[in-house]
Amino acid sequence: MRLSRGIVALALFFVAMAAAPLFLGDYPLAILILVLFAAYLGQAWNIMMGFAGLLSLGHALYYGLGAYLSAALFAHYGISPWLGMLAGIAAAVATGSAVGALSFRFRVGGVYFALLTIAFSEFTRILFDHLHWFGSSSGLFLPVTGRAGADLVSLRGPTVMFYYLLLAATAAVLLLSRILLDRRIGYYWRAIREDEEAAQASGIDVFRYKLAAVALSAGLTAIAGVFHAFYYNNLYPETIFAMGRSIELMLPAIIGGLGTLFGPILGAFVLVGISEGLTSLTAGLGIDGLKQLLYGLVLGLVVTLQPGGLWPWIALRLGLRGAMR
Amino acid sequence: MTAAPLLEIVGVSKHFRGLRAVDDVSFSVERGSIVALIGPNGAGKTTVFNLIAGVHHPDTGSIRLDGAEIAGLRPDQACNAGIGRTFQIVRPFGGLSVLENVVIGALRRSADVAAARHAAREILSRLGLAEKETARASSLTLPERKRLETARALATGPKILLLDEVMAGLRPVEVDAMVGTFHELSRDTGLTILLTEHVMRAVMALSHHIVVLHHGQKICEGTPEAVARDQRVLDSYLGAAAPATAR
Ligand SMILES: Nc1ncnc2c1ncn2[C@@H]1O[C@H](COP(=O)(O)OP(=O)(O)OP(=O)(O)O)[C@@H](O)[C@H]1O
Ligand SMILES: [Mg+2]
Numbered sequence: 001m002r003l004s005r006g007i008v009a010l011a012l013f014f015v016a017m018a019a020a021p022l023f024l025g026d027y028p029l030a031i032l033i034l035v036l037f038a039a040y041l042g043q044a045w046n047i048m049m050g051f052a053g054l055l056s057l058g059h060a061l062y063y064g065l066g067a068y069l070s071a072a073l074f075a076h077y078g079i080s081p082w083l084g085m086l087a088g089i090a091a092a093v094a095t096g097s098a099v100g101a102l103s104f105r106f107r108v109g110g111v112y113f114a115l116l117t118i119a120f121s122e123f124t125r126i127l128f129d130h131l132h133w134f135g136s137s138s139g140l141f142l143p144v145t146g147r148a149g150a151d152l153v154s155l156r157g158p159t160v161m162f163y164y165l166l167l168a169a170t171a172a173v174l175l176l177s178r179i180l181l182d183r184r185i186g187y188y189w190r191a192i193r194e195d196e197e198a199a200q201a202s203g204i205d206v207f208r209y210k211l212a213a214v215a216l217s218a219g220l221t222a223i224a225g226v227f228h229a230f231y232y233n234n235l236y237p238e239t240i241f242a243m244g245r246s247i248e249l250m251l252p253a254i255i256g257g258l259g260t261l262f263g264p265i266l267g268a269f270v271l272v273g274i275s276e277g278l279t280s281l282t283a284g285l286g287i288d289g290l291k292q293l294l295y296g297l298v299l300g301l302v303v304t305l306q307p308g309g310l311w312p313w314i315a316l317r318l319g320l321r322g323a324m325r
Numbered sequence: 326m327t328a329a330p331l332l333e334i335v336g337v338s339k340h341f342r343g344l345r346a347v348d349d350v351s352f353s354v355e356r357g358s359i360v361a362l363i364g365p366n367g368a369g370k371t372t373v374f375n376l377i378a379g380v381h382h383p384d385t386g387s388i389r390l391d392g393a394e395i396a397g398l399r400p401d402q403a404c405n406a407g408i409g410r411t412f413q414i415v416r417p418f419g420g421l422s423v424l425e426n427v428v429i430g431a432l433r434r435s436a437d438v439a440a441a442r443h444a445a446r447e448i449l450s451r452l453g454l455a456e457k458e459t460a461r462a463s464s465l466t467l468p469e470r471k472r473l474e475t476a477r478a479l480a481t482g483p484k485i486l487l488l489d490e491v492m493a494g495l496r497p498v499e500v501d502a503m504v505g506t507f508h509e510l511s512r513d514t515g516l517t518i519l520l521t522e523h524v525m526r527a528v529m530a531l532s533h534h535i536v537v538l539h540h541g542q543k544i545c546e547g548t549p550e551a552v553a554r555d556q557r558v559l560d561s562y563l564g565a566a567a568p569a570t571a572r
Contacts, residue, residue, distance in 0.1 A: 201401075
């Protein structure tokens with residue numbers, strides 16, 4: 001394939017991101033980490049909703065499973081977070097598959113499926129409030145060591161280490177999404193998203209492909225949970241499994257463009273940018289809730305003006321087609 | 326030894342809450358033939374299609390494709406067994422391109438996307454949709470959507486193609502073009518077709534054999550000429566004016 005403008009632009013983007021820590025201090029870097037968390041999670045959620053049309057309002061569940069399992073295994077037994085990650089992925093995939101299988105088998109679709117995802121997530125939050133091994137409601141903490149040396153094996157290290165891990169993970173999921181969309185599974189997901197009955201009539205085992213979307217999305221989300229645990233070092237069920245997190249997690253894909261490849265990444269920049277901008281704007285005013293109100297207004301405006309998301313609109317203007325859609 | 330029919334429907338019934346939509350219907354479709362299932366609105370034609378394609382499961386009776394029982398299969402299993410169907414109320418993948426719609430059908434035969442695209446393009450040009458391949462399916466006109474519906478079903482590589490009123494709403498010239506397309510398909514590929522149609526012009530021009538349904542029951546079957554002369558068919562469906570418009 002020709003080296004299209006899209007590929008070149010994308011390469012430049014990742015080079016710039018990779019170079020950023022050389023020029024940025026700790027604070028801007030921490031903001032960029034927020035962007036990368038949002039971008040990565042938006043991509044993971046997008047696989048379910050954007051590709052296969054399955055609305056999950058409970059992705060905090062999979063995030064929390066990744067975070068808690070890896071953190072607890074490390075805190076109690078000193079097990080490497082990478083092994084903990086495997087446990088977290090396994091738990092998230094199993095839980096996601098169970099939620100999916102239950103709904104799809106009994107033909108719970110659309111909004112009712114979304115409600116079920118909330119129910120599972122909320123149930124897990126309450127459950128974790130009472131599990132001592134996970135620190136229950138008073139929280140699970142990881143020992144904070146010096147952030148000088150980067151210990152990749154046990155994920156103890158400075159901000160910049162997490163920055164590069166998240167950047168690599170974001171690039172990897174972008175590549176994975178691209179590859180999957182071009183394969184049979186990607187076509188089948190989009191067929192299911194567009195019309196499940198017609199998809200079935202075309203020979204597609206809808207149950208199986210929907211389950212694959214949930215499992216993949218859940219597993220990828222758990223990975224971000226692991227990074228969260230080792231970056232922030234403290235976990236509370238109230239914040240990890242919060243409904244608000246599940247909502248926040250969907251926004252980059254919605255703002256950037258559902259079902260698009262670069263949309264969630266663009267959406268993450270826009271969202272964190274707006275949020276940070278509003279924080280500094282409203283900081284001196286001392287009016288409670290003003291920031292949240294303005295944030296909501298801006299999001300409402302974006303969604304009203306560009307219901308398909310920002311990326312399709314920008315991609316059209318940049319003359320990008322195909323590869324970067 | 327005579328070859329067994331490709332599709333055999335034996336004593337099939339289906340009722341919806343007391344309504345006998347299909348009542349003890351039997352008929353068969355010979356390999357390579359074009360058979361029409363006709364009858365007034367609500368006769369049960371679409372329901373028969375849905376029974377064959379696995380959307381509904383018959384209360385009684387058996388449906389055999391190539392000798393294997395297919396009644397009770399899921400729609401995707403029926404498709405994989407060799408049933409390609411169109412929907413009377415078209416169901417395109419609206420947000421996808423015309424080509425992608427047909428590629429999805431073609432992927433049933435091979436997981437290789439490049440091969441599926443190649444096969445899909447061939448089918449699109451057969452159905453006169455080649456120029457539309459990059460258009461969004463939702464932007465097509467109704468006649469185009471009906472052809473897309475047919476292309477997608479054909480792309481799955483069916484043993485038998487079920488066409489549910491794909492010529493409804495077409496102008497006479499367009500009907501003739503579609504009839505030509507199906508004649509060619511049947512001649513070139515030996516494809517077996519079962520169709521329902523109210524456009525008698527198409528039914529008479531295409532079918533080797535006609536089955537007439539009325540209130541869920543088969544009231545008559547035979548060659549087009551025989552069926553057009555049958556008094557029960559004239560009374561229930563074709564009416565006095567029909568033979569004149571038949572050709
Ligand atoms: N899923 C269903 N639930 C309840 N009743 C149904 C269902 N599908 C069909 N019917 C009823 O069964 C009868 C046969 O309908 P069907 O759609 O098979 O007729 P048809 O011959 O295809 O008619 P048309 O020419 O109008 O398409 C009708 O009375 C219809 O209302
Ligand atoms: Mg019908």
